[in-house]
Amino acid sequence: MKLTARIPVTAAMLALLLITATGCNRLKARDQLTKGVQAFKNARYEEAVNHFQQSIALDPNYEDAKLYLATAYSYQVVPNLDTPENLAIAQKAIDGFNAVLGKDPNDLTALKQIASIYRNIKKFDLAKEYEKKVIAIAPNDPEAYYTVAFVDWTLAYKNAITILAADGLTDAGDGNPKKSKGACQKLQAANTDLVNEGIQYLNKAIELNPNYSEAMDYMQLTYRRKADLDCGDDAARKADMAQVDTWVQKSMGARKANELKKEKATQGGVTMQ
Secondary structure, eight states, rough: HHHHHHHOOOHHHHHHHHHOOOOOHHHHHHHHHHHHHHHHHHHHHHHHHOOOOOOHHHTOOOOHHHHHHHHHHHHHHOOTOOOHHHHHHHHHHHHHHHHHHHTTTTHHHHHHHHHHHHHHOOHHHHHHHHHHHHHHHHHHHHHHHHHHHHHHHHHHHHHHHHHHHHHHHOOOOOOOOOOTTHHHHHHHHHHHHHHHHHHHHHHHHHHHHTTHHHHHHHHHHHHHHHHHHHHTTTHHHHHHHHHHHHHHHHHHHHHHHHHHHHHHTTTTTOOOO
C-alpha cells in the first residue's frame, strides 16, 4: 500500500519540476529577447540575431522572438546586392517571416517585411504579390498602393531605358518623340499594363492620403512613361506631359502643406496672442 501511495506523489513531483523548468526557460527566453532588442536598437544586428536564436531555443513557441529574429535578418539585407551571402541572409529573413505567417496568415508586419525584402533583392513580381496581400487585408493602407505603383514604375523605367538604348537614344523624359516606330511598339508591349496599374494604384494612394507627396512624385514619373506609349500621337503625348506638370505642382503643394502641419505640431498647438 505504501509503495502504491508513493507513485502519484512521485509523478506529481516530476510534473512540478517540469513546470518549474519550463517557467525558468521562459524567463530566460524573455531575458534573451530583451538583450536582443537592446542590441537591435543599437544596430548590432548580428548580436541581436544570436540573442533571438537563444530565446527561441529556450522557448520554441515564442512568436515575438521569431518575429524579431526575422526582422534582425532583414536589416542586414543590402539593397540591390546580388552576392550569395546577401541573398542567403534575405532568404533567412523571408523564411522567418513565413514562419510567422504560418501561425497568422494576416500578420501585416510579416507581409510588409517580405515585400520589402523582395524589392531589395529585385524580385519585383513577388514584392507586388505580397503588397497586394497587404491590400487585401488592409484596403485603406495608402503605402501599400504606393509601393505597388513604385514597383510598376521601376520595371517600366528599366524597360524604357533598355528599349531606347537599342534605338540609340537616352531617355529625355518627354515621351521621347524621336524614337522609332518599332521602339514605340516594344514600349507599348512592355509597359502598357505597368503604366495603367501604376496610375490606378497611385490614384488610390492619393485618394486615401490627399497630401501624399511621394505618390504624386511617382504619378508624374509614371505619366512620363505613359507619354512613351503615344506612338505618333503628339497631341496625346503633350496631354500626358501636361499631366506631368500638374502632378509636379500638386506634389510641391502637398509637400508645403505637410511641412506646415509638421511645424504646427512641433509648436504644441500654442496660439500667440
